[in-house]
Structure formats: C-alpha cells, structure tokens
C-alpha cells in the first residue's frame with residue numbers, strides 16, 4: 001500500500017486519517033482569521049486586555065498564527081520565543097489562562113471548526129498551560 005500525505009498517521013494527536021489538523025482547520029488563511037478574531041476578543045475583554053497594552057499586536061498575531069500552524073502540524077516554522085520565556089514574569093494565573101483558552105475555543109467554534117478538531121487544538125495549547133503560567 002502506498003501512503004500519501006492525506007493518509008499518513010504518525011500517532012501524533014494533530015494528525016489522523018484526514019490529514020493534519022492544520023489542513024482540516026483550512027490552512028494558513030483560515031488560521032490567520034481565527035487568530036484575528038481571537039485577539040479582537042482578548043482586547044475587548046477587560047479581564048485580559050491590559051496584558052497586551054504595550055504589545056505590538058501585528059507581530060503578536062503573526063507569531064500566534066505561526067505558532068498554531070506549527071503545533072497543528074502545518075508546514076510553518078514558528079519564529080517567536082518559547083512559551084515559558086514569552087510569558088515569563090507576567091503573573092499569568094490559571095484563571096487568566098482559562099479566559100484566554102475560552103476565547104480561542106469561541107473563535108474556533110465561530111469559524112465553524114468541527115468539535116473534534118476544536119477540542120484537538122485546545123488540547124495542544126492546554127499542554128502548554130504550565131510553562132505559560134510559570135509552573
């Protein structure tokens with residue numbers, strides 16, 4: 001049997017018989033638009049907006065798009081800081097993390113991402129909770 005990229009399965013959660021999670025999300029443009037919506041929600045939410053007060057949001061959106069593309073199995077190299085360094089010293093709590101994760105979940109749902117794929121993205125970022133909150 002020949003294996004194509006569409007049926008490749010390396011056992012990674014981000015990959016199954018329907019291709020990579022990146023492909024199922026719709027690739028680069030679809031992920032960039034989820035990220036746009038995600039940071040719009042963050043900046044509209046007074047519980048977390050202040051964290052981004054001095055942040056270059058164009059760069060932030062670009063790095064987040066790269067980051068989510070790469071953790072979902074896309075052919076994209078993430079060029080930002082690692083998750084522990086990027087969030088160090090900000091005093092991010094589990095509650096903050098839950099708010100942010102909730103916005104990402106809502107942005108994925110609004111973009112029409114299938115429930116199983118949405119849950120897979122959330123699981124990929126949930127795995128980064130400890131370094132993000134500094135544990």
Ligand code: HEM
Pocket residue numbers: 048051052055056059060063064067079080081082086087092096097098100101104125128132
């Ligand atoms: C939900 C999981 C999260 C992911 C996947 C994530 C991802 C990222 C990425 C990729 C960057 C860019 C780093 C760089 O440009 O080098 C970043 C930066 C940042 N993140 Fe997060 N993040 C998450 C949660 C949070 C939370 C909970 C907060 C605060 C409530 C937060 C606040 C920030 C801030 C303020 C920056 C900008 C740092 C700077 O440029 O100085 N992030 N994050």
